[in-house]
Amino acid sequence: xxxxxxxxxxxxxxxxxxxxxxxxxxxxxxxxxxxxxxxxxxxxxxxxxxxxxxxxxxxxxxxxxxxxxxxxxxxxxxxxxxxxxxxxxxxxxxxxxxxxxxxxxxxxxxxxxxxxxxxxxxxxxxxxxxxxxxxxxxxxxxxxxxxxxxxxxxxxxxxxxxxxxxxxxxxxxxxxxxxxxxxxxxxxxxxxxxxxxxxxxxxxxxxxxxxxxxxxxxxxxxxxxxxxxxxxxxxxx
Numbered sequence: 051x052x053x054x055x056x057x058x059x060x061x062x063x064x065x066x067x068x069x070x071x072x073x074x075x076x077x078x079x080x081x082x083x084x085x086x087x088x089x090x091x092x093x094x095x096x097x098x099x100x101x102x103x104x105x106x107x108x109x110x111x112x113x114x115x116x117x118x119x120x121x122x123x124x125x126x127x128x129x130x131x132x133x134x135x136x137x138x139x140x141x142x143x144x145x146x147x148x149x150x151x152x153x154x155x156x157x158x159x160x161x162x163x164x165x166x167x168x169x170x171x172x173x174x175x176x177x178x179x180x181x182x183x184x185x186x187x188x189x190x191x192x193x194x195x196x197x198x199x200x201x202x203x204x205x206x207x208x209x210x211x212x213x214x215x216x217x218x219x220x221x222x223x224x225x226x227x228x229x230x231x232x233x234x235x236x237x238x239x240x241x242x243x244x245x246x247x248x249x250x251x252x253x254x255x256x257x258x259x260x261x262x263x264x265x266x267x268x269x270x271x272x273x274x275x276x277x278x279x280x281x282x283x284x285x286x287x
Contacts, residue, residue, distance in 0.1 A: 058090060066094030068266045069149060072283050073179055075100060079146040082173060084136050084166075085154030089115025089129070093122045096129045104131045105139065137162060139169045148173055151183035156241035163241055164251065171255050174286040180257060181283050186264065187218065187242035188275040194220075204229045218242045245272055245280050257284035 069091070075081070077099035083092045086104030088111050096102045106112050115131045134140065136150070137158070148170045156163055170180055195212040210223040222238040249259050263269045264277020272280070 062090035063094050064266060065151065066091055066098060068269070068281070069151065069181060070095060070098045070100070071269070072181060072261060072263075072281065073147050073149075075146055075179075080143075082139070082145040082148045082170075084139070084148060084150040084170060085152070086115060086131065087111050087152070087154075089118045089131060091149070091151060092129050092131070093118050093124065096124055097122070101127075102129045103140075103145070104129065105134045105136070106131070107133070107135050109133060136166050137169060139173050143173075144175045145173050145178065146175075147179040147181065149181045149183075151181070153184045153240060155182055155184055156243060157239070158241075160241070164255075167251055168255055171257060171286060176286055178286045179260075179283055180252070180286070181281070182248065183279060183281050184243050184248065185220075186275075186277050186280050187244050187247075189278045190220070190242065191215070192275070202226070213242065218247075243280065245282070248280060248282055252282070252284045256287050258287050259284045 073081070078101055080101045080103070081095065083095070083102055083104045086092050086106050087108075089104050092102040092104040092115070104115055106115070112131050112133055119129050119131070132140070150170065155166060158166065174180060191213055195210070197208070197210050199206060199208045206227045208225040208227070212221050213219070214221060218241060220240045220242050222240070224236055224238060226234045245262060249262075252259055259282060261270055261283040262272045263281040264272040265279050266281075268277070
């Protein structure tokens with residue numbers, strides 16, 4: 051299967067509009083973007099009036115994020131990027147909402163994933179919202195094993211994916227072929243969540259699920275194995 055995103059910026063903009071609508075926050079609300087990567091979502095959400103703090107553990111991605119902010123013409127502190135581990139989030143303040151999108155959640159072992167969720171919960175005041183976006187295990191599993199490829203920035207990316215059904219973990223062998231002929235390979239392991247798994251994990255730490263969507267085009271509706279994604283919004287009780 052060949053996947054060619056028309057525009058990463060366009061995709062991030064559409065995601066941001068969807069996230070903004072789901073959160074329903076007033077202008078100037080403070081939001082933490084956990085695992086912000088190159089900062090595309092944080093920048094787009096800032097354009098919609100939110101005050102964004104983007105956190106990531108990759109210095110290289112944070113450098114790209116700073117460049118994305120500059121290219122977007124954002125010069126004030128409506129977007130701030132910081133280096134950090136999602137297993138230990140900043141403890142000096144609370145946020146009106148925490149978002150973690152793009153299947154960033156689930157890269158660790160079960161206990162550490164639970165710790166990440168607890169950390170996000172503890173950064174919220176009562177009534178604060180957490181938004182998680184992950185791929186839907188029930189949608190992906192029937193299509194595995196699979197091979198896909200897509201055009202990245204000055205590179206071609208080939209992903210070979212298979213599922214460990216006993217551990218509910220997706221194993222991805224990624225090969226990146228750069229324009230100059232260099233090649234890099236690495237493996238990724240991701241926890242595959244069902245909507246029931248994610249909802250149970252949230253309720254166990256004191257979050258109340260208020261909305262679940264199966265895609266950006268079906269807000270508030272989830273169609274089981276027919277829905278490619280899980281967009282889940284929960285509120286701290």
